[in-house]
Amino acid sequence: MPNSKQDTIEHFQPLSLPIFHMLLALSEGERHGYALKREILKRTQGQINLASGALYGSINKMLKDEFIAESEERPDPHLDDERRRYYRITPLGRRALQAEAVRLRHLVRLAEARIELPELA
Amino acid sequence: MPNRGKIYSWLLKLYPAGFREEYQAPMERHFQDEYRDASSRGARLLLWLTAIADVALSAPAEMVRELRQDLAHAFRVYRRRAVSSVMAVVALAFAIGAGTGVFSVLSALLLRSLPFSNPEQLVELRNSPFGPMKGRAAFTEWRHQSLYLQDAAAFSLDDANLMYGRDALRIKVAETSANFFRLLGVAPVIGRTFSPDEDATGHSGVAVISHALWQQSYGGSRGAVGAVLHIDGIPLTVIGVAPARFDYPGKVNVWTPTVFDFETIPKRGAFLFQTVGRLKDALSVGKASQMFDAEIQHVTPALLTGEQQNRASLISLQDQLSGQVRRAGWVMFGMIFLILLTACANVAQLLLSRTTDRRRELAVRAALGAGRARLIQQLIVEASALTVTAAALGLLVAYWIGNLASSVAPPALATQTYTVLDWRVLGFAATLAVLMGVVFGVVPALLVGRLQPSGEILRAQSVAGTRRARAVLVTLQAGLTLILVVSSITMGRTFLERLRSDLGFQTAHVVTLNLSLEGTRYHGGPAEWRYYSAALDRLRAVPGVEAAGAVSYLPLANNFYAASSFQLDSGQTVKPVVMNATMPGYFQAIGTGFLAGHDFGHDGIIVNAAFAESAGLGNAILGRKVKAPWTKTPYLIVGVVNTARDPGFAEIYWPVEEEPPAALTLVARVQGQAEAYLARCRDAVRAADPEVPVYDVLTLDQRLSSQLARPRFFTTATLFLAALALLLAAVGIYGMAANSVAQRTQEMGIRMALGASYRRIRIMLLRETALPIAWGLAFGIAGAIASGRFLEHLLENAQPAQPEIFLAAAGLLLFIGLSACWAASARVLAIEPALAVRNE
Numbered sequence: 001m002p003n004s005k006q007d008t009i010e011h012f013q014p015l016s017l018p019i020f021h022m023l024l025a026l027s028e029g030e031r032h033g034y035a036l037k038r039e040i041l042k043r044t045q046g047q048i049n050l051a052s053g054a055l056y057g058s059i060n061k062m063l064k065d066e067f068i069a070e071s072e073e074r075p076d077p078h079l080d081d082e083r084r085r086y087y088r089i090t091p092l093g094r095r096a097l098q099a100e101a102v103r104l105r106h107l108v109r110l111a112e113a114r115i116e117l118p119e120l121a
Numbered sequence: 122m123p124n125r126g127k128i129y130s131w132l133l134k135l136y137p138a139g140f141r142e143e144y145q146a147p148m149e150r151h152f153q154d155e156y157r158d159a160s161s162r163g164a165r166l167l168l169w170l171t172a173i174a175d176v177a178l179s180a181p182a183e184m185v186r187e188l189r190q191d192l193a194h195a196f197r198v199y200r201r202r203a204v205s206s207v208m209a210v211v212a213l214a215f216a217i218g219a220g221t222g223v224f225s226v227l228s229a230l231l232l233r234s235l236p237f238s239n240p241e242q243l244v245e246l247r248n249s250p251f252g253p254m255k256g257r258a259a260f261t262e263w264r265h266q267s268l269y270l271q272d273a274a275a276f277s278l279d280d281a282n283l284m285y286g287r288d289a290l291r292i293k294v295a296e297t298s299a300n301f302f303r304l305l306g307v308a309p310v311i312g313r314t315f316s317p318d319e320d321a322t323g324h325s326g327v328a329v330i331s332h333a334l335w336q337q338s339y340g341g342s343r344g345a346v347g348a349v350l351h352i353d354g355i356p357l358t359v360i361g362v363a364p365a366r367f368d369y370p371g372k373v374n375v376w377t378p379t380v381f382d383f384e385t386i387p388k389r390g391a392f393l394f395q396t397v398g399r400l401k402d403a404l405s406v407g408k409a410s411q412m413f414d415a416e417i418q419h420v421t422p423a424l425l426t427g428e429q430q431n432r433a434s435l436i437s438l439q440d441q442l443s444g445q446v447r448r449a450g451w452v453m454f455g456m457i458f459l460i461l462l463t464a465c466a467n468v469a470q471l472l473l474s475r476t477t478d479r480r481r482e483l484a485v486r487a488a489l490g491a492g493r494a495r496l497i498q499q500l501i502v503e504a505s506a507l508t509v510t511a512a513a514l515g516l517l518v519a520y521w522i523g524n525l526a527s528s529v530a531p532p533a534l535a536t537q538t539y540t541v542l543d544w545r546v547l548g549f550a551a552t553l554a555v556l557m558g559v560v561f562g563v564v565p566a567l568l569v570g571r572l573q574p575s576g577e578i579l580r581a582q583s584v585a586g587t588r589r590a591r592a593v594l595v596t597l598q599a600g601l602t603l604i605l606v607v608s609s610i611t612m613g614r615t616f617l618e619r620l621r622s623d624l625g626f627q628t629a630h631v632v633t634l635n636l637s638l639e640g641t642r643y644h645g646g647p648a649e650w651r652y653y654s655a656a657l658d659r660l661r662a663v664p665g666v667e668a669a670g671a672v673s674y675l676p677l678a679n680n681f682y683a684a685s686s687f688q689l690d691s692g693q694t695v696k697p698v699v700m701n702a703t704m705p706g707y708f709q710a711i712g713t714g715f716l717a718g719h720d721f722g723h724d725g726i727i728v729n730a731a732f733a734e735s736a737g738l739g740n741a742i743l744g745r746k747v748k749a750p751w752t753k754t755p756y757l758i759v760g761v762v763n764t765a766r767d768p769g770f771a772e773i774y775w776p777v778e779e780e781p782p783a784a785l786t787l788v789a790r791v792q793g794q795a796e797a798y799l800a801r802c803r804d805a806v807r808a809a810d811p812e813v814p815v816y817d818v819l820t821l822d823q824r825l826s827s828q829l830a831r832p833r834f835f836t837t838a839t840l841f842l843a844a845l846a847l848l849l850a851a852v853g854i855y856g857m858a859a860n861s862v863a864q865r866t867q868e869m870g871i872r873m874a875l876g877a878s879y880r881r882i883r884i885m886l887l888r889e890t891a892l893p894i895a896w897g898l899a900f901g902i903a904g905a906i907a908s909g910r911f912l913e914h915l916l917e918n919a920q921p922a923q924p925e926i927f928l929a930a931a932g933l934l935l936f937i938g939l940s941a942c943w944a945a946s947a948r949v950l951a952i953e954p955a956l957a958v959r960n961e
Binding site: 032033053054081084 | 147
């Protein structure tokens with residue numbers, strides 16, 4: 001069906017903040033859960049600190065929505081723990097991330113046209 | 122001390138099975154990493170607190186998500202077998218609803234708190250010699266000196282006339298001691314209750330009215346306090362209004378502090394009082410009862426012997442108020458519990474079959490990574506969906522049963538309403554639903570065995586396990602059903618015999634009306650007889666009335682006194698005797714035939730057959746003279762009538778004109794439907810004097826129905842439950858037999874291919890079907906005999922079950938099972954052996 005994926009993406013908007021950040025982090029490469037949490041913590045200067053239940057709940061949801069998939073590639077065994085699960089972003093997930101970023105950009109521009117926004121630090 | 126990893130693993134068990142199977146390992150690793158990176162003790166403590174809060178917040182959300190998935194799957198599974206699923210739900214709904222309905226009755230009577238403060242301390246002293254008969258001072262001294270009671274109050278309950286405008290109402294009045302409300306811990310909504318001196322003679326011209334009477338007569342106005350009402354013509358000033366739904370000792374509208382005051386409200390007839398007390402702190406009812414018995418032993422030892430109902434005893438007020446309904450309620454509860462087990466057996470069979478049929482699906486899911494816990498969780502959710510739906514529907518059945526019980530056996534107090542909207546009742550239904558959901562989900566899963574993709578091990582284990590389980594379920598169903606059917610037929614026969622027995626009078630086409638002259642201008646004077654005559658004449662003048670008379674106690678009344686003793690001129694003494702004031706025309710109106718002699722003329726009395734037999738004279742008693750203990754004048758016996766009271770008391774009917782009683786029941790035989798004459802007869806009698814209350818205007822059939830309502834209800838209910846159990850057992854046994862045979866299609870194909878005859882295979886199947894049923898019937902016969910003994914002990918007039926009843930019920934169940942097996946085997950044996958061998 002033409003545009004069915006696009007229609008599907010709109011169905012998932014707006015993305016929650018944790019999911020947006022997780023997709024953003026995964027867009028740069030595969031990561032396991034703890035690494036995702038640390039990346040988001042650093043990126044947001046400690047503002048978003050995902051506990052493991054919330055983190056894996058979101059991962060579970062993204063897996064079902066096919067935004068991410070489990071990665072078959074793993075590091076060398078001597079560096080790895082088999083309990084860790086690695087995830088990668090899917091093409092659908094990337095499009096969902098882009099669509100959400102566009103939506104947020106549109107909101108920012110709307111705000112900039114009407115009110116004065118302070119400069120970012 | 123378990124290490125932190127184990128503790129965290131335990132915490133993760135709060136997540137649902139599916140989530141745990143996927144993410145437990147990475148979450149444990151995640152926690153290990155976080156713990157390693159926590160640099161201080163404070164940071165590690167914060168980590169633990171965060172982990173606990175995280176589980177508390179995210180576990181319920183995951184639980185809900187998986188529950189939605191499992192419910193959607195359950196719906197798809199049940200839709201594939203819609204008919205059997207609906208039957209299972211309906212069967213369970215009836216069983217759960219019936220159980221919940223009876224529980225709502227028992228909860229109202231036994232578990233719910235009474236409308237008093239600290240009701241567990243309240244006791245009733247039955248047949249106590251310590252009452253108002255010895256005077257106020259003696260009662261006060263006794264209650265102050267009691268070793269086991271903080272305080273005690275006395276009261277007496279009676280009917281009285283309340284003048285309401287120009288009309289009169291018949292209401293219940295409780296005459297009490299002044300401390301009645303204080304003892305019970307009940308405060309008025311407006312005004313006050315009695316002060317300590319107000320039960321002294323001459324001080325007791327006050328009354329507290331019920332909330333219902335306050336609303337009805339005074340519109341809920343505060344002006345009711347200070348108003349004057351007339352009870353049996355006696356003016357009383359209203360000083361307060363009782364709280365809503367307070368009507369102790371039972372449907373009381375007015376309370377007066379006159380139990381010791383024999384002048385303000387004269388006590389007529391035998392004055393029956395009751396004593397209620399509050400135990401001293403920390404004293405148990407058992408201990409207080411022993412102390413009470415010791416006190417009675419010292420004062421009146423004879424009161425500790427004799428029949429139970431005449432013996433002095435101390436019991437908790439809760440037990441007293443639950444009364445006979447409690448006993449019957451527990452019997453019903455027992456029967457419904459058996460029904461519940463039978464319904465459960467049916468549902469268990471359904472789910473067992475379904476789980477067995479789905480073993481391939483479950484094995485494939487296991488191969489794809491679904492853990493055992495996840496699959497068991499799903500089976501529990503599927504089963505719970507069934508049981509919770511049944512419980513929700515069952516609440517409707519419970520509501521209906523509560524309403525039915527209220528009409529048949531209403532509770533003593535207004536606060537003891539039977540309702541399903543009570544947390545105990547709802548909790549009971551919910552607990553049943555959840556428990557059954559877990560059992561029905563877990564047991565089939567365990568019986569299916571280890572969920573391996575390799576079919577042979579799986580099939581062999583599961584088929585053997587399910588066959589054993591089915592046999593046990595069928596044994597259970599057959600046994601329980603037999604117990605239920607035999608018990609209910611026994612109870613039904615007892616009731617039917619009671620209906621068939623000759624009452625000694627005819628109930629069809631008879632109108633009855635009660636009159637009371639208490640407190641009217643006629644009471645106690647010569648005008649009493651003139652009023653009764655005038656009222657009866659007006660009744661006889663109603664078009665369609667064929668005969669009319671009057672009597673003190675109808676044959677169905679249970680408020681008569683049977684204490685007098687009469688001596689015949691030939692020397693015999695008859696006692697106890699019911700003395701019944703009667704007006705001419707009564708026997709013709711009520712259809713009681715004369716065995717000898719005739720109705721009243723201007724003199725003479727009439728006796729019943731029980732009196733004549735008790736005197737040893739039979740109809741030869743006609744013409745004899747009999748003397749009452751309070752008079753020297755002998756009365757000539759002019760007639761002997763059938764005995765019309767159950768049990769058959771000796772009875773004397775004497776003319777009302779001799780000594781008119783304060784109350785009478787008018788009786789009229791009419792042409793056509795008696796219901797059509799009720800209003801006409803009432804209006805005709807009221808026209809004699811509107812200030813005299815005419816109440817309980819009913820046909821005699823309605824009075825009999827009312828009296829038989831309770832045994833009819835219980836009999837109907839037990840027959841219904843037995844029929845339900847029979848239906849459930851039939852469906853269950855049929856299903857078991859059919860499934861068993863269908864599951865062995867391949868085996869039978871092999872046997873036929875190897876040369877076994879149809880006849881031989883059939884006999885084998887019939888034998889294997891009959892065996893669990895036979896075991897069930899054996900256990901059922903033993904159970905039915907035991908329950909029969911229990912019912913004889915518990916219920917009046919219950920008769921032992923006859924052997925033919927056992928045989929009939931057992932034969933029916935066996936026939937159903939064998940028929941099902943025969944039909945199912947016919948279908949299988951019709952298949953070509955080659956096809957049957959390939960069938961799975």
